[in-house]
Every structure is written in structure tokens, then in C-alpha cells.
Amino acid sequence: MALTDAELVKAFKEGDAGALDELISRYKGPLYAYLLKLARDSNAADDLFQEVFVKVIKKLGSYGEEDKFSAWLFTVAHHAIMDHFRAQTRRREESLYAAHGDSRALADTLACDEPSPAAALDAAERAGAIEAAFEKLSPDQREIFLLRHYSGLSFREIAGILKIPIGTALARMSRALAKLRGELGNIS
Amino acid sequence: MNCGYKEKIILYFYGELPERSAAGIKRHIDACASCAGELAVLKELTAQFEIFKPEPPLLSAAGQAFAAREPGFWETALAGFKAAALAGAFTAAFLLAFRFMGAHKSADAVWNNDINSNLDSIEYGIYSLEDDMLYSPSADFDYSCAGIEAQRQRIAEKTT
Numbered sequence: 001m002a003l004t005d006a007e008l009v010k011a012f013k014e015g016d017a018g019a020l021d022e023l024i025s026r027y028k029g030p031l032y033a034y035l036l037k038l039a040r041d042s043n044a045a046d047d048l049f050q051e052v053f054v055k056v057i058k059k060l061g062s063y064g065e066e067d068k069f070s071a072w073l074f075t076v077a078h079h080a081i082m083d084h085f086r087a088q089t090r091r092r093e094e095s096l097y098a099a100h101g102d103s104r105a106l107a108d109t110l111a112c113d114e115p116s117p118a119a120a121l122d123a124a125e126r127a128g129a130i131e132a133a134f135e136k137l138s139p140d141q142r143e144i145f146l147l148r149h150y151s152g153l154s155f156r157e158i159a160g161i162l163k164i165p166i167g168t169a170l171a172r173m174s175r176a177l178a179k180l181r182g183e184l185g186n187i188s
Numbered sequence: 189m190n191c192g193y194k195e196k197i198i199l200y201f202y203g204e205l206p207e208r209s210a211a212g213i214k215r216h217i218d219a220c221a222s223c224a225g226e227l228a229v230l231k232e233l234t235a236q237f238e239i240f241k242p243e244p245p246l247l248s249a250a251g252q253a254f255a256a257r258e259p260g261f262w263e264t265a266l267a268g269f270k271a272a273a274l275a276g277a278f279t280a281a282f283l284l285a286f287r288f289m290g291a292h293k294s295a296d297a298v299w300n301n302d303i304n305s306n307l308d309s310i311e312y313g314i315y316s317l318e319d320d321m322l323y324s325p326s327a328d329f330d331y332s333c334a335g336i337e338a339q340r341q342r343i344a345e346k347t348t
């Protein structure tokens with residue numbers, strides 16, 4: 001039977017270096033995808049990925065085994081990416097605006113292709129339209145979906161990570177879906 | 189306009205609602221185009237993200253060495269690692285670092301004492317090795333790799 005996350009942390013603290021490998025391999029895929037989809041920049045995502053695991057290794061000593069490891073990991077990741085956004089805004093506000101403008105133009109091209117109804121788009125075009133519509137969401141809206149999708153945590157737990165009431169988390173998700181539906185049109 | 193079911197549809201999709209409320213939700217979805225549309229979007233988005241599996245980068249030796257340099261890391265980890273040393277392990281940090289360099293085959297020395305005093309030189313070695321990998325021809329890299337390995341051997345001899 002596979003060890004639980006908490007058992008792996010305990011094993012690591014007791015000297016089983018392989019337990020850390022197992023813990024990392026469990027979460028590196030979802031964590032990286034979350035960071036990449038949120039940061040939208042693979043260099044930044046790579047750096048954040050390193051940073052999160054370094055912090056996790058450093059702080060394992062203070063991780064209480066009664067806490068859920070995945071919630072703790074995604075809390076560290078959430079703080080890392082918020083710091084990244086803040087630093088990014090400070091450093092290069094102008095180029096960020098430029099990049100945002102570009103992606104918006106692309107999304108508009110894909111989403112406002114009025115003559116062809118949604119059903120007529122082939123799969124690749126449809127995937128591109130979903131991607132573009134997703135890109136149009138606010139960072140908050142993208143994050144709530146990404147957290148729920150990649151962490152596997154409940155909305156109650158995610159609300160805890162984001163330090164918001166669960167009603168706010170669900171309302172944010174609901175607004176994201178309404179916006180996506182508006183962009184994509186009805187799906188038959 | 190909100191029919192009052194929007195949040196429930198989301199919880200329903202993710203299996204966060206009790207079984208007994210599922211039937212009511214299904215009935216509502218059949219009757220409410222707005223909720224049905226949003227559920228369809230959520231399904232489609234989820235399916236698309238299911239197949240998005242980017243390859244995470246390797247954890248870098250520099251990152252691991254950085255972790256090792258932080259105050260508190262060794263205090264936390266070393267107690268455990270002393271036990272691990274019996275099994276031939278270094279530390280997770282160095283296992284990862286040496287694996288990154290492809291030198292894990294020989295990472296079987298037993299460390300117990302004086303590990304802290306030797307950290308800086310190894311750490312510096314890893315940093316410069318990464319630099320070499322980025323900027324130097326492979327011969328230099330092999331040379332550095334051999335250098336690190338020799339250094340590691342010396343430290344292992346000193347500490348066992």
C-alpha cells in the first residue's frame with residue numbers, strides 16, 4: 001500500500017532520503033502545470049518551481065503532520081506566485097501591458113470568428129478558442145480553476161489557502177465560467 | 189441573473205456535494221440552460237487541462253545547494269540524514285545534486301561528522317559546475333565533474 005504524504009514526510013525526517021523523492025515526484029507535475037498556466041512564462045515557471053521546492057525542503061521541519069501536505073505545498077506555491085506577480089508589476093509594468101494586449105488580440109481573433117458556429121470548429125480550433133478564452137480570465141479567476149484542478153483540494157481548503165470565504169471562492173469560479181461561456185458561446 | 193444554483197453546479201461537478209443532493213441538481217441542469225451551459229464549459233475546460241502535461245524542469249543542483257545554505261535546513265534535516273548515512277545515502281540535496289550531474293553511481297560515501305564545515309566547498313563546486321555546463325565545452329565539464337568527485341572523496345575520507 002502506498003504511503004500517505006504525511007508518512008513520507010515523517011520517513012524523510014527520520015532519515016529516508018528516498019521519501020523526499022517520492023513526495024516530489026507525486027506533486028511536481030501538477031505543481032509545475034499550475035505555475036506555468038498562471039505565470040504564462042516558462043522561464044518564470046521554472047524558477048518558481050525550483051523556489052517552491054527549495055522552500056518546501058527548508059520548511060519541512062515546521063510542517064505539522066496533521067496538516068494536509070498538498071494544501072501546505074499549494075499554499076507555498078500560491079505565495080511564491082503572488083510575490084512573482086508583485087515583483088513583475090513593479091519591474092516591468094509597461095512590457096506587461098504590451099504582452100497582455102497581444103494575447104487579447106489573439107483571443108479576439110479566435111473567439112470572434114462569427115461566421116463559423118462553435119459546432120463547426122474542428123477540435124484544434126476549439127482547443128485554441130478555449131485556451132484563448134481562458135487567457136482572458138483575470139489572474140484570480142484563472143488561479144481558482146487551476147488550484148481546484150491541480151491540487152485536488154476542495155473549495156473549502158482552497159478558500160483557506162487564499163484566505164477568502166468559501167462563498168467568495170465559489171462566486172469567483174462561477175464568474176469565470178460565465179465569462180468563458182460568454183466567450184465560447186453555447187456548447188451543443 | 190443567478191438562478192441560485194451556480195455554486196452548487198460547481199460543487200456537484202467536483203463531487204463536493206452529498207449524494208442526496210445530486211438528483212435535485214440534475215433536475216435543475218435539465219431545466220436551466222445557463223447552468224447546463226456552464227457545466228458544459230467546465231467539463232470541456234477540465235478535459236483540455238487533463239491532457240496538458242508539461243514536463244517539469246529538473247530540480248537544479250544550485251537550487252538544492254541554496255536550500256542547504258539556508259539556516260535551519262541542516263538542523264532540521266541532518267538528524268535524519270545521520271540515520272540515512274548508515275544506508276549509504278548522503279542527503280536528499282546531494283543525492284539530487286549528484287543525480288543531476290549523472291554522478292549518482294558513486295554517491296555512496298558515508299558522512300557523519302564535520303559535514304557543515306565541508307558544505308561550502310561542495311556548494312561552490314556545484315555552482316561552478318553549473319556554470320561550466322552552461323558556458324564551457326564538454327571536456328571542461330568532465331574535468332570539473334572529476335574534480336568535484338575527487339573533492340567529495342577527500343571529504344568522505346576525512347569524515348569517516
Ligand SMILES: [Zn+2]
Binds near residue numbers: 193194216220224
Ligand atoms: Zn441554473
